[in-house]
Amino acid sequence: MSLRLKVSKVSNESLQNQIFEQVRTMILEETLKAGEPLPSTRMMSEQLGISRNTMTLAYERLEAEGYVDMRKSVGTFVALQVPGVATFTPAGEPPNVDDDGSAPCERIALRSDELKSQALVNASLRRLTADFWPGRPDPNSFPLKMWARLIANCLRSAGAALTEYRDPLGVRELRQAIVDHLRPTRGIMVDAEQVIIVGGSQGGLNLACRLLVTLGSSAFVESPCYQGAAYLFESFGAKLHPVHVDDNGIDVSKLPATQNAICYVTPSHQFPLGVTLSLDRRLELLAWATRTNSYIIEDDYDSDIRYRGAPIAALKALDRCERVIYVGTFSKSMGAGLRIGYVVMPATLFDAARHIKTLTNNGQPWLPQAALADFITNGSYDRHLRRIRHSYQARRETLLAALQKHFGGSTIVGDNAGMHLVWRMPDQLPPANVVEKIALKAGVGVYTLNSGGAVDFGVMRDSDRYLVLGFTAPSEREISIGISRLAAALRSGQSAGKAPRASL
Ligand SMILES: Cc1ncc(COP(=O)(O)O)c(C=O)c1O
Structure with a gap:
């Protein structure tokens, strides 16, 4: 051709x-x-x-x-x-014209x-020996047998739940189960009435945008930032303002006094860098939002997955002035295919949120919500979390040991939490995009910040020294083999400093 x-x-x-x-x-x-x-x-x-x-x-x-x-x-x-x-x-196609012919x-x-969508999977779709794509649960961890039983039970007692519209805010028992989980684990004391079930965090972020973002709105975001949030805000016509992230999270002192803005943060495990927002910055951020009549969107995507110590309470737990929209998801702890997330809305926005949620989709599918409610209330969710934390911690340690063995004293950014880590490569290695290509040729998926689901806005210092490594989907054996192959590929002369050319 x-x-x-x-x-x-x-x-x-x-x-x-x-x-x-x-x-x-x-x-x-x-x-x-x-x-x-x-x-x-x-x-x-x-x-x-x-x-x-x-x-x-x-x-x-x-x-x-x-x-x-x-x-x-x-x-x-x-x-x-x-x-x-x-x-x-x-x-060259004519622009859309409304029925009445208006512009x-x-x-x-x-x-x-001007529109982009976040990367959801390894774009190459190649079968790799080891794929360190960030944030994927272990595919064998999903509690299939228990899920099948719960689904069957729910179907037996469904009554009209599958033929009638239900509450667009979500299944009541699930909303209650979520607040009962959030109270001890995240310090968030709200009633089930304030919780809205959405299609993953992305559904929650969309709901927040529909409430708060109009053309030209100011959206302050972490730099680097999660693509799914940054691109979404842009799609609503918001103007993005990246704010530097350091070891203590987003640098709140750099937020200007812009009124009626939004600020998107991932305080418990910054995506992608993995740092935790310090308590004094949390308080400063809340004070900024109150002063400027702005809202904070707290994306707490992987806070159930921590390996050491108690997590610092959510920003929402400190929110005395109803300024925080809290977004949670089961995509990380259970699986992204479930598409179940939730939002805890400030009381001030709740009525508007109910209307928007109804207008958006009349509610999420009933069956998986009902099964998940039972899964949490019968204690299975807590057991599941204990199991995956144990196995993910072992994988994290295997990854750290493999990096140490093959690359010596390299630096890991961020906390001992979550499902990925950011590796600062030793200085003698080529830039991250070159390493990514060499690794791919050797059948190993490792990712630069931008190809691993983040936007670095081209302003992050040394961003080409970092790789994002998700460690929860590959087995310990795949992790060890993957890092050893990466080291061998880099040694074998492909690392001469130039990107390898794919032969055609
Ligand atoms: C920062 C962040 N938020 C949210 C999500 C999850 O999105 P969802 O719940 O829509 O699957 C991810 C997934 O990678 C993420 O990295």
């Missing part, structure tokens, strides 16, 4: 850019379909009369941005999951290149 590309050697735009833009548009317009092979760089460079290197660089950029997959000795293929493809409006509102006019 060949691609119909036109390039101009006299244009101000580089040849590489021209090719990148044209192929990207074909992918977004779905002229090139997911999984479709692209012609080799040799064929395209001959066809266009340009150097093969230029063509390779264009393909590599397409791969770096998630549009194509380059498979060694096989070829280049359109990625199976392309960022932004569902939201793309082809150039579309500005929100609809957000361009596809």
Whole structure:
């Protein structure tokens, strides 16, 4: 096959850019379909009369941005999951016009290149010997037998629960089970009435945005930040303001006195760096929100997974002025496929939140909520947490031991908690994006901050020295083999300082 590309050697735009833009548009317009092979760089460079290197660089950029997959000795293929493809409006198509012929509102006019979605899985979709993609539970940890029993019980007693609309805020027993869990573990004292069941944290963040974000709103976010939050705020038209994170979490002293803003934080285990927001900064942040009539969105995504000591109480537990929207999820402790999360709303926002939740989806599916409520109330959730903490801690220690064995005294950023860690590589190793590529060739998935689900906003010092390593999905054996292969691949000369070229 060949691609119909036109390039101009006299244009101000580089040849590489021209090719990148044209192929990207074909992918977004779905002229090139997911999984479709692209012609080799040799064929395209001959066809266009340009150097093969230029063509390779264009393909590599397409791969770096998630549009194509380059498979060694096989070829280049359109990625199976392309960022932004569902939201793309082809150039030259008429803009949306409302039924009455009026112009579309500005929100609809957000361009596809202003929209991105967070990376949800290892974009390469390759089978790896060891994949350190962050935040994935051990696939064998899901309590399948117990779940099957609970689902069967719920079905037997479902009555009209599957045929009628239920409370859009969620199954009452689950909301009660959540507040009973949050009280001792996170210090949050609220009633079940203040809890809303949503589709994972992402559903909670969306609800918060619908309540608080309009075009041009200010959103202060951690730098680096979780992609799922940063990209979402942008999709609502918010203006992002990254705020530096250090060893004590987000630097609250840098927050300006902007009124009616939002501030998104991951205080108990900052994503991705893993640091904990110190108590004095928590109090300072709450005072800032009160002073500026702003809201804080606390994303407590993995706080059930700690290995040492009691967790510091949630920010929400300190919230005396109803300024914190607390978002929790079962994606990490149980599994992301459940799509169950929850929000504890400040009383001041609750009525509006109920309307928005109803307008959004009339509620989440009843069956998994009912089963999860039983799972928590019969004590199985606490037992499950004890089991996974034990096994995840062993995997974390195996990873630390393997890093120590192969790379010596390297630095781990953040606390002994959660499902991933951030490794500051020894100085003699090449930059993180080069290591990521070398590792991938050796069948090992390790991730830079940006490819592992974070945005570093291009301002983080030394960001190319860090790799994100999730340690909860691979077994201890896979972890040891993975790190040993990584070390061998880096030793074997591929680490000469330049990115390896995928051969086509
Ligand atoms: C910071 C952060 N928040 C939330 C989530 C979970 O999202 P969800 O509950 O929508 O699956 C993740 C998952 O990786 C995360 O890293």
